[in-house]
Amino acid sequence: MERTYQPWQAWDAPSKQTEYTEPTTLLGEDGTLLAAGWARHNVFDYDRTRVKHENRRKEWDFYQLSNGRYMVQISFANISLGGYASAVLVDLKSGKTLSTEMEIFLGGKDKYVLPPKGDVPNTVKMDVRGAKFEVETGETKRTLYFRRGAVEARFEMDILPGHENITTVLPFKGFPDRYFMTTKQNCMPCEGYFRTANAEYKFSKDDTFAVLDWGRVCTPYSLVWYWGNGSAYVTDADGKKHIFGFEITWGIGDESNATETCIFYDGKAHKFGAVDVETFPKPDGYMKDWHFVSEDGRFDLTMRPFYDHHSDLNVLVMRMHSHQVHGMWSGKVTLDDGTVLEINDMYAFCEYVENRW
Numbered sequence: 001m002e003r004t005y006q007p008w009q010a011w012d013a014p015s016k017q018t019e020y021t022e023p024t025t026l027l028g029e030d031g032t033l034l035a036a037g038w039a040r041h042n043v044f045d046y047d048r049t050r051v052k053h054e055n056r057r058k059e060w061d062f063y064q065l066s067n068g069r070y071m072v073q074i075s076f077a078n079i080s081l082g083g084y085a086s087a088v089l090v091d092l093k094s095g096k097t098l099s100t101e102m103e104i105f106l107g108g109k110d111k112y113v114l115p116p117k118g119d120v121p122n123t124v125k126m127d128v129r130g131a132k133f134e135v136e137t138g139e140t141k142r143t144l145y146f147r148r149g150a151v152e153a154r155f156e157m158d159i160l161p162g163h164e165n166i167t168t169v170l171p172f173k174g175f176p177d178r179y180f181m182t183t184k185q186n187c188m189p190c191e192g193y194f195r196t197a198n199a200e201y202k203f204s205k206d207d208t209f210a211v212l213d214w215g216r217v218c219t220p221y222s223l224v225w226y227w228g229n230g231s232a233y234v235t236d237a238d239g240k241k242h243i244f245g246f247e248i249t250w251g252i253g254d255e256s257n258a259t260e261t262c263i264f265y266d267g268k269a270h271k272f273g274a275v276d277v278e279t280f281p282k283p284d285g286y287m288k289d290w291h292f293v294s295e296d297g298r299f300d301l302t303m304r305p306f307y308d309h310h311s312d313l314n315v316l317v318m319r320m321h322s323h324q325v326h327g328m329w330s331g332k333v334t335l336d337d338g339t340v341l342e343i344n345d346m347y348a349f350c351e352y353v354e355n356r357w
Contacts, residue, residue, distance in 0.1 A: 038259075055080050166183070222355070
């Protein structure tokens, strides 16, 4: 039976937000999940050899960057049965995909091993039949490189001093050895280029931001989720420029210990509660306004869509069906100290996904 998410929850009580601040073992020797909650940095010690169901283990590093006109997605994934290195360039205004490069591998689950943490200095160098995916993460910057054939992309991202992210671990009821652990690190000003055989597209830190979606999961077969994310420069009442961003993901797993909901302001995380969208977009409401409200009222934004980046990969028993909707966001958010930020026409996205994998 295909699972669908039921929207607009009636919250009876504030959601619990269990924060971890010290190094914590993620999995027991038998593969049982030992921790569930959230952290401002990835403090969860992940040992991939302890995953009980190796064929359900999935690991990825996914980067998405945009200046509101063009969007780039560069990723490497190992989903046990195989994986891929890919790069995509999309013109958000015309709705055209300008370039898609992907190299797939079968097997090799222990050959292409990604680092156990994504928010600490590390080096990734993968080569899948000539498709190169390379990342160098330092304390203050991250460089990302991809090349396959005539396509070449290179980007540099700033990491703010003391830059916080949101790392969450979500369990699944009835499955003690299944979990969904991700790090979302956004608010990274980004510059670089994406070259095709016919053109070069340049990106500047003046208007371009990158987000890292880092995942290490072991999940049931069928999943749905919402994922919304954005970063932008905002100006306060005194004319000072700040970096603002948000992360909202929900619908995945058991959220009784934490929700993947966070505001970022000048590199600091401001945690708020559960969020939902007022009107379920499926089946034909994706290009209508999306109104997002959190249970505590601290996140109240409306997205006016201008492009639905729709994809549907359906192969045998696997399906990855996504509506990633891009738009302009306006409304109010509240920081931990009660400061209210007015957000006007900020570019960001939210996707609704149904997967069987």
